[in-house]
Amino acid sequence: MTTAASFHIGYTQYLGADGVAVQPFPAFARDPAALLPLYRAMVLTRAFDTKAVALQRTGKLGTFASSVGQEAIGVGVASAMQADDVLFPSYRDHAAQLLRGVTMTESLLYWGGDERGSDFAVPRLDFPNCVPIGTQVCHAAGAAYAFKLRGEPRVAVAIFGDGGTSKGDFYEAMNMAGVWQAPLVLVINNNQWAISVPRSMQSAAQTLAQKAVAAGIDGLQVDGNDVIAMHQVMHAALAKARRGDGPTLIEALSYRLGDHTTADDATRYREPELIRKQWEYEPLLRLRTYLMRMNVLDKAQDEALGKACHAQVEQAVEAYLAVAPPEPSAMFDHLYETLPHALRDQLASVERFAPVAANRRENGHG
Secondary structure (H helix, E strand, C coil), X not given: CCCCCCCCCCXXXXXXXXXXXXXXXXXXXXXXXXXXXXXXXXXXXXXHHHHHHHHHHCCCCCCCCCCCCCHXXXXXXXXXXXXXXXXXXXXXXXXXXXXXXXXXXXXXXXXXXXHHHHCCCCCCCCCCCECCCCCHHHHXXXXXXXXXXXXXXXXXXXXXXXXXXXXXXXXXXXXXXXXXXCCEEEEEEECCEECCEEHHHCCCCCCCHHHHHHHCCEEEEEECCCHHHXXXXXXXXXXXXXXXXXXXXXXXXXXXXXXXXXXXXXXXXXXXXXXXXXXXXXXXXXXXXXXXXXXXXCHHHHHHHHHHHHHHHHHHHHHHHHCCCCCHHHHHCCCCCXXXXXHHHHHHHHHHHHHHHHHHHHCCCC
């Protein structure tokens, strides 16, 4: 028997968990001071994340999906993208969204149930959070094909979890993107858990990156807790797509340190000791250790940065809480160009009873 085909999955890491370089850094990272903006972006994301969870616990926000421990993935992805590229995020990708210009107030409005939070002022063409698992990969593939047909040097980028790679949407979109050689980069946030289902029970594949082989595109693995590696791998994949050399699938290895969402209790299916061990690999600690060793960051500067990020978050929260809620009828405004008859009666009911409900609330009757 002869070999019909073979494949190789490369793994990229520059900064080890102890904050020590494991190989020479790429050009952009050779000046340690150049890494400070990436560190700040991760610190700000962590501060925002912590506050959002607190807001949910006090009834001021809806269900929220924390990105704690996974900040390097979003920051690495977004820092390598061009402004006119298009991001197709999942519900855990505020690190990337914030760096691309989505405001924290907009994000809070979305998580507070106000769809005006998806009307981004800056990245106007970026897609809103995708809650259905993996469906945004199809949207991204379609957009990428449109970029190719128009001759535009733009790239569509989709981020999704390890669980998303078990969905038909993922396979179908990746397959067609490979056929079309579309300018698409797919990023798997492999945080090892699809809610309560561990990676080992999701797929028998040795890596998730090798799923790219079936679509005839490049697949690779990267240390998702190493923001240097994330940026560099993403930069190369984007450049490849822009050259017309087709899609790339990137499996970013990380770990979900928190609950799946604030509606989950991960203590029901994970051992505390396992989580404690994983905190040793988290991305902020890793980069902070390196920056302090390189004498471009000290304890006082780090504390000042943390306070500045906290103040920025608090300002965004104040703006969010000051926004008057939309009228109940707003839920009908953007569904259809012409509202179907079946929904017109519902709209009429809302408009009829909404003033009564508002009046009861104003008079303290619930």
